[in-house]
Amino acid sequence: MNDVTETTSRQEETETRRGSGRTSLSSVSNALKMLKAFSDETSELGITELAKSLSVAKSTAHRIASTLVNDGFLEKNPANEKYRLGLALFRLGAQVRRRMNVSYESRPMLMDLRAKTNETILLAIPDEDQILYAFHLESSHAIRMRSDIGVRKPMVCTAEGQVMLAYMSESRRLPILKEPIKKRTAHTITDPEKLKAKLDTIRVQGYSLEDQESETGMRSIAAPIYNSERNVVGCVALAGPVIRMKDDLIPGLADQVIQTAMQISQRLGY
Incomplete structure (x- = not known):
């Protein structure tokens, strides 16, 4: 180990021991600073430039860059040995953009649905094995x-989550x-086979009815929102107490939820 690397390692160990009063580890901070060093004007940077931008030794900059490359956040251009931002950042950015687009484009239609029904109207998006409002x-x-x-709930017992599960690929659905x-x-439906049968029904009828599976005394109806690639990126839900959402009203309410979800889907290019 050379003197620079040994000194850097000792510094990092000291910083870690002092970390109880810090809001973040120096290594995480440096990794984020490295990503922020790239711009439209400097889309590719070498180790010397990255080390200078972080005010660290080249060995430290190389170790951070290698970690980011392994995780897909940076790529190394084989032609000049310089680094550039990786596709992992693009995928994360695309997720944020999709969420923002769905929320922004849906608001007029959601407000109209609430005005027509005077029940609580929700827009939910998938978040691993949960939904996020x-x-x-x-x-x-x-x-x-x-x-x-920002509230999260399990997919398996909510109308919103069941819609997403119903239209999800088999490879993503099975682990959940x-x-x-x-x-x-x-x-709450705890039998996986009964839940799978319900998901089949959802695909046939185009909406999910959750009858007190998540909250006692409450019912929810949800329908899928599609994007331009015909993927389900979220759903519209209408929720209210059982005493108002009676059986004979469910078909009419479901039609309105489906119509609203389709209007949003069309705004997203479906």
């Missing part, structure tokens, strides 16, 4: 479904269904 409009009724932007299903209420 990206937008919501609460009913004005005293008894209503409540939620907040293999996990034990936690019983949230007396109505």
Whole structure:
């Protein structure tokens, strides 16, 4: 080990020992600074330039760059040995852009659906094996479904999540269904075969009806939102208490939810 590397290692060990009062590790901070060093004007940078931008030794810059290359955040141009931003960043950026587009484009239609039904209206997007609420409009009724932007719930027991599972590829769906299903209420479907049968029904009818599977006394109806590539990127949901969402009203409410989801899908290029 040369003197520079040994000194750097000792410095990093000292920083780690002092880390209890820090908000982040220096290595993480340096990795983020390295990514931010790239721009439209400097799309490719060598190790000397990266080390200078971080004010660290070349050996430290090389170690950080190699880690980022292994994870796909940087790529190395074999023609000149310089580094450039990798496709992993593009994929992450595309996810953020899709979420922002769905939330922004859907708002007028969601507000119209709430005006017509006066029930809580939700926009949900997938987040691994959960759903994440990206937008919501609460009913004005005293008894209503409540939620907040950023709240996550399991896919398996929510109308929104069941819609996403129904239209998800088999390779993505199977690992989720293999996990034990936690019983949230007396109505939660915990039998994987029964849940698979329900997902088949959802694909046939075009919407999901969740009857107190997630919250006792509450029902939800959800329909899928498609993007221009015909992939399901989210869903519209209408939620309210069982005392108002009676059986004879479900078909009419489902039609309105499906229509709203299709209007949003068309805005996204479907």
